[in-house]
Amino acid sequence: MNVKEYIASGILELYVAGTLSAAENLEVAQNAKTHPEILKEIEAIEASILTLSKEVYPSKYPHNFDTLKKRIHLDSKKVISLPKQKKSWTSYMGWAATILLTAGLFWMYNQNNSLRSEIESAREENIDLEQKIANSRASEEKTRALLTTLRDKNITVVPLGGQDVSPNSYAKVYWNKSEEKVFIDAQGLPKPPDGMVYQVWSLQLDPLSPTSIGLLEDFATDGDEVFALPNTNDSEAFGITLEPAGGSALPNLEQLYTLGVVAS
Amino acid sequence: MELEKLIIQFQKKDEVAFEKLYTMYAENICGAIYTIVQDTSRAEEIVQDVFVKAWNKAESYDASKGRFFTWILNIARNAAIDEVRSKSFKEQKQNLTVDYFVGILEATENEEETPNIAPLRASLLQLKEKCIQVISMLYFRGYTQKEVAEELNIPLGTIKTRNRNCISQLRANMSSHL
Numbered sequence: 001m002n003v004k005e006y007i008a009s010g011i012l013e014l015y016v017a018g019t020l021s022a023a024e025n026l027e028v029a030q031n032a033k034t035h036p037e038i039l040k041e042i043e044a045i046e047a048s049i050l051t052l053s054k055e056v057y058p059s060k061y062p063h064n065f066d067t068l069k070k071r072i073h074l075d076s077k078k079v080i081s082l083p084k085q086k087k088s089w090t091s092y093m094g095w096a097a098t099i100l101l102t103a104g105l106f107w108m109y110n111q112n113n114s115l116r117s118e119i120e121s122a123r124e125e126n127i128d129l130e131q132k133i134a135n136s137r138a139s140e141e142k143t144r145a146l147l148t149t150l151r152d153k154n155i156t157v158v159p160l161g162g163q164d165v166s167p168n169s170y171a172k173v174y175w176n177k178s179e180e181k182v183f184i185d186a187q188g189l190p191k192p193p194d195g196m197v198y199q200v201w202s203l204q205l206d207p208l209s210p211t212s213i214g215l216l217e218d219f220a221t222d223g224d225e226v227f228a229l230p231n232t233n234d235s236e237a238f239g240i241t242l243e244p245a246g247g248s249a250l251p252n253l254e255q256l257y258t259l260g261v262v263a264s
Numbered sequence: 265m266e267l268e269k270l271i272i273q274f275q276k277k278d279e280v281a282f283e284k285l286y287t288m289y290a291e292n293i294c295g296a297i298y299t300i301v302q303d304t305s306r307a308e309e310i311v312q313d314v315f316v317k318a319w320n321k322a323e324s325y326d327a328s329k330g331r332f333f334t335w336i337l338n339i340a341r342n343a344a345i346d347e348v349r350s351k352s353f354k355e356q357k358q359n360l361t362v363d364y365f366v367g368i369l370e371a372t373e374n375e376e377e378t379p380n381i382a383p384l385r386a387s388l389l390q391l392k393e394k395c396i397q398v399i400s401m402l403y404f405r406g407y408t409q410k411e412v413a414e415e416l417n418i419p420l421g422t423i424k425t426r427n428r429n430c431i432s433q434l435r436a437n438m439s440s441h442l
Binding site: 069 | 292
């Protein structure tokens with residue numbers, strides 16, 4: 001190879017410019033290794049471009065390797081510490097599942113609460129029903145007892161008729177002398193006004209002497225208007241008067257509602 | 265040989281070698297970038313970018329394919345051209361015409377310079393315009409021979425010799441001042 005001609009061809013200038021093909025580059029590099037003159041020429045060409053490039057800069061270049069060093073460290077750190085920021089579909093699924101679960105739990109909590117209150121009200125209803133059943137049983141027993149009493153052969157029935165104050169009123173006294181009890185059926189009496197109460201009297205006719213045998217308390221709420229009272233007297237007649245609440249020692253005859261004489 | 269070892273160390277991510285290479289070439293790279301961006305602070309920023317890039321892809325340099333300076337000059341060229349094409353650059357420098365470096369040399373002629381540099385600049389200015397064009401295109405702007413031929417409207421075969429003659433002229437002008 002003619003080294004001088006090779007140098008004169010201008011290929012080395014283009015090699016420094018970097019415009020040769022890969023094959024040409026390889027060839028020049030190879031020749032530079034085997035021919036020191038070629039390497040020397042390359043270095044001289046490079047030096048001229050280095051000088052030129054330095055000279056075209058209008059001010060002094062401020063060398064600053066420290067900044068550069070920081071940047072390459074930052075860059076390498078960046079490369080290491082950069083985790084994949086991309087959120088995977090699994091994390092979205094996770095959030096979705098969390099939201100669904102929360103909503104589901106909330107719904108179940110509400111369901112549970114409403115079931116609880118339903119149970120509570122059902123229980124109350126139950127108690128109510130049991131009470132009613134008990135009441136009606138008690139009422140039935142009472143009715144049976146009443147019936148038994150009324151059918152008793154020892155019972156004396158005394159009808160009481162309406163008097164001047166209330167001509168349409170009536171009542172019946174069922175008197176069991178052996179048991180010393182009377183049952184007053186007061187269905188035919190009007191409801192007593194507030195603060196007043198019916199009082200039942202046992203009467204001796206000659207001379208007329210009344211003895212109180214009791215009050216028809218809770219008349220309005222009694223339900224069957226049948227009252228059981230003790231009667232130890234040898235009664236000849238029974239009367240019912242309207243008296244102030246708590247009853248009176250002597251009957252107010254102006255308020256005598258019903259009266260009946262015991263048949264002898 | 266010294267340079268070869270330095271480059272091998274640099275490729276092994278040796279920061280000391282990297283600093284030496286930076287010291288050797290930073291201002292040349294800065295000048296080359298300046299011929300394109302024509303803004304000193306921008307050029308200096310890009311130099312940093314270029315050396316960071318060089319560090320990050322150090323292992324991609326292959327000595328059998330070219331000179332180290334050629335390699336890093338290529339990185340610098342691309343970075344400078346990217347900058348010129350970027351939107352922010354266009355906003356800052358409206359109607360910028362990327363001139364050849366002769367304009368740069370002339371422009372700095374009047375500025376205060378250290379006396380021993382001025383004659384060198386003057387000698388560089390003695391380059392014929394056709395040389396300035398060819399050198400600028402091939403070395404600083406990364407034109408291929410074909411692109412230079414088309415741009416200057418001269419036969420492709422003459423590029424190689426014209427460039428050789430121009431570089432020889434440059435070397436002669438410089439040596440008279442060194």
